[in-house]
Amino acid sequence: MGKPAVDYSVYLVTDSTRAILGDRQLASVVEDSLKGGGVTVVQLREKTGDTAHLISVAKELQQITRKYNVPLLINDRVDVALAVGCEGVHIGQDDMDLATARTLLGPDAIIGVTVSTVDEALTACEGGADYLGIGTVYATPTKTNTKEIIGAAGVREILGRIAEAGYGTQTVCIGGINASNLQRIVYQCAAEKKALDGVAVVSAVMAAQDPDAAARKLLGLVRNPPPFK
Numbered sequence: 001m002g003k004p005a006v007d008y009s010v011y012l013v014t015d016s017t018r019a020i021l022g023d024r025q026l027a028s029v030v031e032d033s034l035k036g037g038g039v040t041v042v043q044l045r046e047k048t049g050d051t052a053h054l055i056s057v058a059k060e061l062q063q064i065t066r067k068y069n070v071p072l073l074i075n076d077r078v079d080v081a082l083a084v085g086c087e088g089v090h091i092g093q094d095d096m097d098l099a100t101a102r103t104l105l106g107p108d109a110i111i112g113v114t115v116s117t118v119d120e121a122l123t124a125c126e127g128g129a130d131y132l133g134i135g136t137v138y139a140t141p142t143k144t145n146t147k148e149i150i151g152a153a154g155v156r157e158i159l160g161r162i163a164e165a166g167y168g169t170q171t172v173c174i175g176g177i178n179a180s181n182l183q184r185i186v187y188q189c190a191a192e193k194k195a196l197d198g199v200a201v202v203s204a205v206m207a208a209q210d211p212d213a214a215a216r217k218l219l220g221l222v223r224n225p226p227p228f229k
């Protein structure tokens with residue numbers, strides 16, 4: 001089959017906490033975000049609940065992501081990705097190491113790694129990560145235990161160093177990204193020829209009243225960033 005080509009433009013990271021979902025159901029918010037083509041990849045991120053629950057949520061989301069032909073990745077849990085047979089995983093610096101994840105999942109799996117420093121980024125590229133999740137860009141209530149707030153400058157530094165080293169690893173940035181601040185990052189990076197492949201968001205889409213419209217707006221901005229002034 002080979003590794004699927006992934007469009008990272010608008011990378012939705014899920015969050016089932018009440019602060020984000022309110023009374024809505026996770027699956028219906030995810031489906032809403034996908035129905036107009038605004039979201040191009042989905043990561044299931046659940047920080048609570050047992051394995052059986054996580055597998056059942058993953059299977060539910062997989063039916064939806066398959067319908068819209070978008071890859072599903074699982075945060076942290078290589079075992080759950082294997083159990084449901086989805087496209088891959090996203091691992092942080094404290095999760096299973098990249099080499100072991102690759103051995104378990106195989107060459108065609110999509111494996112992304114969170115990086116917040118140049119060293120972490122170069123190591124992940126060298127280790128064969130498919131993409132980097134660079135951040136945390138801006139402080140965000142969605143994730144408060146973030147080690148590093150690196151800002152747009154930190155993202156640009158990492159992009160510059162991996163390009164200099166000759167890696168073609170794809171990249172998204174994460175942390176506090178929304179339709180208002182996205183152009184600063186995407187346009188500045190593009191202007192320096194260090195283009196990001198997309199942006200990863202939780203609240204900008206998941207907490208939106210209209211996740212479809214929110215996702216499509218982000219997609220338009222990523223694909224055609226207006227000049228940053």
Ligand code: TZP
Binds near residue numbers: 136146174202
């Ligand atoms: N990793 C770094 S920041 C973050 C994660 C999962 C949360 C991003 O959430 P939001 O709502 O897009 O700021």
Ligand code: MG
Binds near residue numbers: 075090091095
């Ligand atoms: Mg993790």
